[in-house]
Amino acid sequence: MLIKVPEKSEIKEYDVTDEGIYVRRRDFMKTGAAMTAALAIPGCGYSEPPAGSARRVSHPRGQKISGYKKTKFGEDLKPTAYKHVTGYNNFYEFGTAKSDPAKHAHTLKTSPWNITVEGEVAKPGNYQLEDLMKKMPLEERIYRLRCVEAWSMVVPWIGFQLSELLKMVQPTSKAKFVEFVTLKDTQQMPGQNYSVLQWPYTEGLRIDEAMNPLTLLAVGVYGEVMPKQNGAPIRLVVPWKYGFKNIKSIVKIRLVEKAPETSWNIAAAREYGFYANVNPEVSHPRWTQARERIIGSYRRRKTDMFNGYADQVASMYSGMDLRKYF
Numbered sequence: 084m085l086i087k088v089p090e091k092s093e094i095k096e097y098d099v100t101d102e103g104i105y106v107r108r109r110d111f112m113k114t115g116a117a118m119t120a121a122l123a124i125p126g127c128g129y130s131e132p133p134a135g136s137a138r139r140v141s142h143p144r145g146q147k148i149s150g151y152k153k154t155k156f157g158e159d160l161k162p163t164a165y166k167h168v169t170g171y172n173n174f175y176e177f178g179t180a181k182s183d184p185a186k187h188a189h190t191l192k193t194s195p196w197n198i199t200v201e202g203e204v205a206k207p208g209n210y211q212l213e214d215l216m217k218k219m220p221l222e223e224r225i226y227r228l229r230c231v232e233a234w235s236m237v238v239p240w241i242g243f244q245l246s247e248l249l250k251m252v253q254p255t256s257k258a259k260f261v262e263f264v265t266l267k268d269t270q271q272m273p274g275q276n277y278s279v280l281q282w283p284y285t286e287g288l289r290i291d292e293a294m295n296p297l298t299l300l301a302v303g304v305y306g307e308v309m310p311k312q313n314g315a316p317i318r319l320v321v322p323w324k325y326g327f328k329n330i331k332s333i334v335k336i337r338l339v340e341k342a343p344e345t346s347w348n349i350a351a352a353r354e355y356g357f358y359a360n361v362n363p364e365v366s367h368p369r370w371t372q373a374r375e376r377i378i379g380s381y382r383r384r385k386t387d388m389f390n391g392y393a394d395q396v397a398s399m400y401s402g403m404d405l406r407k408y409f
């Protein structure tokens with residue numbers, strides 16, 4: 084949300100470490116003018132301060148998940164602190180500030196939860212999440228998360244491979260893409276009363292991306308049931324793509340022949356492509372993607388091609404012009 088900081092304008096993003104500066108910024112953010120600007124400019128990003136608001140919100144720890152397998156994914160990474168993973172979120176159905184989801188997502192009812200799988204599949208159906216979780220092999224995987232707004236985290240997810248679900252429903256030969264849809268319910272998700280995005284939030288993947296072993300449907304973080312602000316009860320995790328592809332609170336998965344429309348692409352096609360692969364060489368029209376702020380730290384790091392997952396995913400894009408298909 085390209086909001087000009089009214090004071091100390093010489094402060095660079097990576098210098099914004101002082102809580103006092105942080106609080107003054109937040110107060111500014113709360114003014115009507117700032118909110119209007121925030122709602123008017125899709126893409127958000129850049130002037131939001133690092134996490135910190137988590138301190139003022141209580142995060143009741145969730146229910147433990149049992150019977151998941153630990154894996155080697157991300158064993159060399161240091162997970163971002165729980166308070167940041169669950170306190171610094173993008174979930175516009177509950178507001179556009181990073182601290183809004185943790186404050187407001189309690190209105191979401193996550194049980195019972197049904198997922199409809201339809202379209203180009205041999206076995207369409209309506210699946211109870213509880214049943215699905217019994218069938219699917221749950222794993223813990225530590226992945227990097229890189230938001231298009233040039234910040235990043237490391238998250239210990241629990242989930243299962245999307246490929247497991249797709250194999251079960253048997254895509255037909257016409258299934259070239261997968262569309263994902265978030266719940267639409269303005270009672271439970273009051274942010275849907277504001278037309279900042281086209282609701283319900285929708286996302287999509289190409290079928291090979293959906294079948295890639297890295298692609299998860301996540302049902303938890305930090306060994307616990309998915310917090311509501313993180314997209315309970317089930318959300319997508321595609322670690323080599325920008326965060327907005329990681330659609331939350333999914334109620335529908337539809338196998339389709341043509342690339343589906345996606346919420347951020349509808350909002351600003353020049354800024355948010357369908358592929359949204361993390362690429363330090365392709366700038367966002369309003370900022371560079373070469374570096375990222377590390378949430379929970381005062382440091383920055385260079386952004387890696389495909390967010391560090393090139394070995395597992397680059398071959399899917401061989402021969403494609405990644406500037407055109409961004």
Ligand SMILES: Nc1nc2c(c(=O)[nH]1)N[C@H]1C(S)=C(S)[C@@H](COP(=O)(O)O)O[C@H]1N2
Pocket residue numbers: 168171172173174175176228229230231265284312313314325326327328329330331332
């Ligand atoms: N339904 C829905 N899904 C969403 C979003 C959203 O606003 N609504 N925000 C996306 C963005 S921009 C990011 S960066 C990630 C953030 O996930 P996290 O809050 O669990 O870190 O969720 C993505 N999924």
Ligand SMILES: [Mo]
Pocket residue numbers: 173229230231232325326327
């Ligand atoms: Mo994001």
